[in-house]
Amino acid sequence: MPRLAGQIDLSKSEAILDAAVLVLAERGVAAPMEEIARRARVSKQTIYNHYGSKAELVRALCERRMVEFAAPLEAAGAAGHPAQALTDIARILLSPLLTPQYLTLLRTAMASAAVMPEVAAALYEAGPRASRRRLADFLGAETAAGRLACPDPLEAAEFFAGMVVSSRQTAYLLGLPLALTEPQVNAIAAEAAHRFLRAYAP
Template sequence: MARLAGQIDLAKSEAILDAAAAVFGERGLAASMEEIARRASVSKQTIYNHYGSKPELIRALVARRVSEITAPLMEPSAAERPEEALTAFGRFMIAAVENPRGLSMLRMAVESAADQPDVARAFFEAGPATSRRRLADFLRMETQAGRLAIDDPELAAEFFASMVIGSRQLGNLLGARRDLSEAQIEAIALEATRRFLRAYAA
């Protein structure tokens, strides 16, 4: 059965993002659009047609990952299950900072900050800034529903993220990586969530 045009565009976009994640992870900002195009089996012009520039490609790549991380907060029933939603979100956050490819992308953004600030800015805005904003929106909604009592959702979102990630992200960036089991990740996310919910109980 033939695919519709929209399906073809989506398939191409996913192929480009998958290829970009792999190539950026291997080569950093030195990665060429030609290599990404080759890996994705598309033309370089197709990449520019979809994304316009390397910073916008990075923005789209990071935005896709953030959508995966924040998905538990976006589900229709999440508001009625804050502990479950926040634990799942925390679990995804930890997995993200433990992921070698994600760390490569973060290193790339840090290294680009001085001489390619547009790339670093795109990474930050699509990544950490967006994930914290979505968490703050969730916490604001929980407060309005009377399930939590939070005066400053943005600050509370930063607190929760810090509780979950702790020093792991920095340690991993510096090469002091310690692999966590799924059970350890779950335990950290759940403990952080329960302490957070007690601190902000209505």
């Protein structure tokens, strides 16, 4: 655990965020700082050294961690056949729902939205909104290439993302057990892509 001179221990910063996700998942926004500290094997004071306040910790958590979930989509969509590309994209859109961390992030941001609107807005921008935009770009390109006919790519992107994610996400946020296996994900992705292609065939 190297510690650079005159600087805070960055590995502890990460450990704190990790612990925060865990504790927030269990106890919601009311999660006490003391337990986060305990879980991160760090003193409470250290948390305040790193983040200054609970609000700031939550802000950092949402901003830094959400980006990771949006990243995989950047690479996707290059595959030749639109059906395959859309299936891949659908799988990627669905994958965050398989990790409890994503759930915690969303819940935390939603719960804090009334008090700290900027955090929730930033998280939306970095996560769902970025995904939609990326998807819209893809749909626009396919339309230009004559393989699809999306007059309004952004709307089409929201439709597709909605098909794939929507009801499952709502249920998940409401605490229902989301028993989603790998084959199920694949089936949903393929079916959504299939239906979407029919809806927007040239």
